[in-house]
Structures are given as C-alpha cells and as structure tokens.
Amino acid sequence: MTKAEIVKEIANKTGVDKQTVLAVIESFMTEVKGSLEKEENVYLRGFGSFIVKKRAEKTARNISKNTTMIVPAHNIPAFKPSKEFESMMK
Known part of the structure; x- marks a missing residue:
C-alpha cells in the first residue's frame, strides 16, 4: 500500500x-x-514502536579489492510491532 x-x-x-x-x-x-x-524512540500503543538501534563498530571486507575496512559505529531506525499487532499477523 x-x-x-x-x-x-x-x-x-x-x-x-x-x-x-x-x-x-x-x-x-x-x-x-x-x-x-x-x-528518541516513538511508542504507539497497540501498534508498535519506532526505535533507534545502535550498531557497533566492525571490520568488513571488500572482496573485489581484497582489503579490510572499519565500519564505524552507527544508529539505524527500526520498527518493532506490538504484541497485539503481531498476533493479528499469525
């Protein structure tokens, strides 16, 4: 939709x-x-939560160039449905 x-x-x-x-x-x-x-997280009771997830720093590989690189720590947005909403999907 x-x-x-x-x-x-x-x-x-x-x-x-x-x-x-x-x-x-x-x-x-x-x-x-x-x-x-x-x-700041956003909570919508009965629907779910928009939350900020923290990703730790990690080492990644660029396979085509055969090199390693450091991916710095960063935040990503995520949605977590409420239990009520999740139960509707089953």
Whole structure:
C-alpha cells in the first residue's frame, strides 16, 4: 500500500479532504523522523514502536579489492510491532 492509497482510504473513511489527510500523515512522518534523529524512540500503543538501534563498530571486507575496512559505529531506525499487532499477523 502506498502513501497515496493510505491517504485515499483515510479520506474516504473519515470524510476529511485528501489534502488535510496528506498534511497530517506528512507531519506524523516528519515528527517520527525528527525524534529518531534525536535518538528518541516513538511508542504507539497497540501498534508498535519506532526505535533507534545502535550498531557497533566492525571490520568488513571488500572482496573485489581484497582489503579490510572499519565500519564505524552507527544508529539505524527500526520498527518493532506490538504484541497485539503481531498476533493479528499469525
């Protein structure tokens, strides 16, 4: 499902115009990205959590050049579904 399809579905179900729904969804995504950028997790009860995972520094190999390189420690965004959400998928 694309963002446009989500906007259309929400607009149809709520009666709110598509531009308003799109603005709300865009604002939501901006807030989530901003929080994760500040290394703050976002918890949505009954849905899941957007969390920041920390990756440790590691040694990697470039097989084509036969060299090793150090990949520095870094953070990555992740989503962890709630137990309620996970149970719906089984």
